[in-house]
Amino acid sequence: MPHVVTQSCCSDASCVYACPVNCIHPTPDEPDFLTAEMLHIDPASCVDCGACVSACPVDAIVPQSKLTDSQQRYLGINADFYREPRQRPLLAPVTPPPAARQDVAALRVAIVGSGPAAMYAADELLTQPDVQVNVFDRLPTPHGLVRAGVAPDHQHTKQVSELFETIADQPGFEYYLNVEVGTDLTHQDLLEHHHAVIYAVGASSDRRLNISGVDLPGCASATDFVAWYNGHPDHAHHPFDLSHPRAVIIGNGNVALDVARILTADPDQLAATDIAAPALEALRNSRIEEVVIVGRRGVAQSAFTVPEFAGLLAVPNLRVRLDPAHFELDEVTARRERDGSLDHSVVQKLRMLRELSTRDSATPGRKQITLRYLSAPKRIVGEDHVAGVELVATSLVLGDDGVLRAKPTGHAETLDAGLVLTSIGYRGIPVTGLPFDEAGGVVPNSDGRVLDRVDGDRVPGTYVAGWIKRGPTGYIGTNKSCAQETVNALVDDFNCGLLTAPTTKASALKRFVSRRQPAVVDRAGWQAIDRVELQRGAVQHRVRDKIVDRAEMVTLAAARPHRLLRLSPLHRVRK
The missing domain is CATH 3.50.50.60 (FAD/NAD(P)-binding domain)
Structure with missing residues (x-):
């Protein structure tokens, strides 16, 4: 009895690597992966093991026997994908990340933005021992378009935020929220405290409709x-x-x-x-x-x-x-x-x-x-x-x-x-201190390495991931392979001695940021906001009651009511 992908999946390919018989396609190593609207499970090859169900961060995979009437359409969509035979290896290859050298000071990286591209980049970096990743965002809350873009009636898709929280739980990770790079901090400030900076700021502007009215x-x-x-x-x-x-x-x-x-x-x-x-x-x-x-x-x-x-x-x-x-x-x-x-x-x-x-x-x-x-x-x-x-x-x-x-x-x-x-589409906006391609609405880059527009030379220690790197294409999970490419380039540069070591101790960053932005929200502060939203939502029988006032968020983050029990939105969606 085959399993079926039943919604807009995140396309991060976790299910692909979990599948023991390689029946989920396209895989990241296949040419149509980046343009595929969703992944598909081959009904003839699926062995009904359920590994993909456990791996999927958005609950998009359902056994055929449990399809609802409204989901029956997806059975045909998945099967039709395989009407034309696909050449494929026995298993999709997993490319191991490069290992950061250990004979120098531990790698420190700043990531600007906290959406999917940023969190996947952080996850890739944290596979390295002793790496410190500091994530900056101008809002007091993280997760970018997962929080502020995915429709509220698509709660299963929003469940990918649980994966992001797991990433943030890793040693070496810290949030610096409610901090605007370009206003509170400069690009040079970040480079003085880190080996490299990854900008994962998305494409936050709209394409304008140029008609009267x-x-x-x-x-x-x-x-x-x-x-x-x-x-x-x-x-x-x-x-x-x-x-x-x-x-x-x-x-x-x-x-x-x-x-x-x-x-x-x-x-x-x-x-x-x-x-x-x-x-x-x-x-x-x-x-x-x-x-x-x-x-x-x-x-x-x-x-x-x-x-x-x-x-x-x-x-x-x-x-x-x-x-x-x-x-x-x-x-x-x-x-x-x-x-x-x-x-x-x-x-x-x-x-x-x-x-x-x-x-x-x-x-x-x-x-x-x-x-x-x-x-x-x-x-x-x-x-x-x-x-x-x-x-x-x-x-x-x-x-x-x-x-x-x-x-x-x-x-x-x-x-x-x-x-x-x-x-009619999204468009990236210029990043303070970085070159910008007005025609493409992206920061010019090669494999995530930022390039100077004038002569094409690399901008030292500066990288991009996500939509600001490639334009507004792909889905939530597409950012995973995009971030992998960028992080691989960054670690290669670190190993080759191309990144300048920070001029400050790692412990100096919190004091420095607090002087520039006293209302900074760290990871504990975000957890306080999160707990209160979930608690208020539970009282109203809602997934969460979002706080929409920035000042209230900052106040809650500063108070840090640790006694509140963190309620999982994932649990409540499944009830």
């Missing part, structure tokens, strides 16, 4: 909206107008699906999650009945992933609609579908979208999400506030370079709406 009240980025409902202290009290029956989201990636799902969710169901209290109250009073997700290209170019869309279709009491007129395949896709050369994920998306377009439009549902394709935003309509969005119909044109591009046809239509959210 985007600055009107009622138009915002989907990223800001996500930060709002996740309780990011910089966004938790941002006002969003939910009084109009329709909202429009420009872009159809996973973030767009998350936002649409939250806007149409039953607030009573969200109440059990870790959604921010101000957002939950606003959603209880929301008058939104329909969310329209707009894509400028066709169904075959949908930016969302298969597991995210499958999860959306499984939401009870929600009507997801696609007008049959919008299910239009471009000539290239139609030809590739006929000859069987379409990518597996595209085949799966088309199958689900084709089924959706043939559904009875009167299918009951409390609220509705409408998928609209071949439509491009021309302008946001309104005077003092968003009143709608003007869309122009597009057609796909094959360029001389073989790329399909959306071209406006001239036919326009205005959709009434009170809220317009743009979700």
Whole structure:
């Protein structure tokens, strides 16, 4: 009886290495690993040992016998991946990390950022004996987009934070939270106290939609909206107008699906999650009945992933609609579908979208999400506030370079709406003191080693990991292999004597940081915040009650109420 991957998995490949028969693919050593939307278990090879279940940090793997009705779709998704034979070794090779030399002072590394890329980098470094890793973040809480980006109704995905806590439990690890590098500390300050600095600061800005009306009240980025409902202290009290029956989201990636799902969710169901209290109250009073997700290209170019869309279709009491007129395949896709050369994920998306377009439009549902394709935003309509969005119909044109591009046809239509959210991608922002590639939105680098833009020389002791290194691609677990590459380069440089030793003792760092930022939150301080959030959540029968005020977090961290019992959100999700 095979096991099945049943949701957006983290793709960190822990299950791959746990599997004794190499039946989970693609593996990190296979060329399609970095572009795969999820991992798949070969039903013909699975021996039902359950090793992958124990290894998965987000509970994404389920035995076939325990699949729920809403999860049955994943059985076919996994099996279809193996319809074409894959050449593979008996077992996926595990590449051991390089060993840091022991004849010099122990390696000390600063990591800026505390999201998945940062935590995976810390884990790789801490495989070395006597290494000290200090993680800095401008927020009083760690874990980056896992805390502030993953949707609250995806609690299983958020469980990867339990892995991050295990990483932080290791000797040699310390947090310096509520400390902003570039303001409280400089890059040079970090280098004086460490052999090297790894920047894992993500891609925290949105790509801007350059049309008229985007600055009107009622138009915002989907990223800001996500930060709002996740309780990011910089966004938790941002006002969003939910009084109009329709909202429009420009872009159809996973973030767009998350936002649409939250806007149409039953607030009573969200109440059990870790959604921010101000957002939950606003959603209880929301008058939104329909969310329209707009894509400028066709169904075959949908930016969302298969597991995210499958999860959306499984939401009870929600009507997801696609007008049959919008299910239009471009000539290239139609030809590739006929000859069987379409990518597996595209085949799966088309199958689900084709089924959706043939559904009875009167299918009951409390609220509705409408998928609209071949439509491009021309302008946001309104005077003092968003009143709608003007869309122009597009057609796909094959360029001389073989790329399909959306071209406006001239036919326009205005959709009434009170809220317009743009979700057309993330972009990195410049890091103080580091070179920056404006075109790519990344720090220029080679295998994680930061390069000077002018002459291409290495910037001594400076490295990058995650989205600021490679751009906004991949999933939570993709950062593991990305961090491995960076850490391998760093340790090689350390072994070759290319890193300058710190000019201070390791014990001097805490005093130095406290002078620059007296409100610094260390690991014990974060644990105090965490305990209080979990305790307050338990009283309300919630996963946690997030604190959204920075000053309150700092006060709690300083008090450190160690007598409180730490309650695991992992335990409560499974209850």
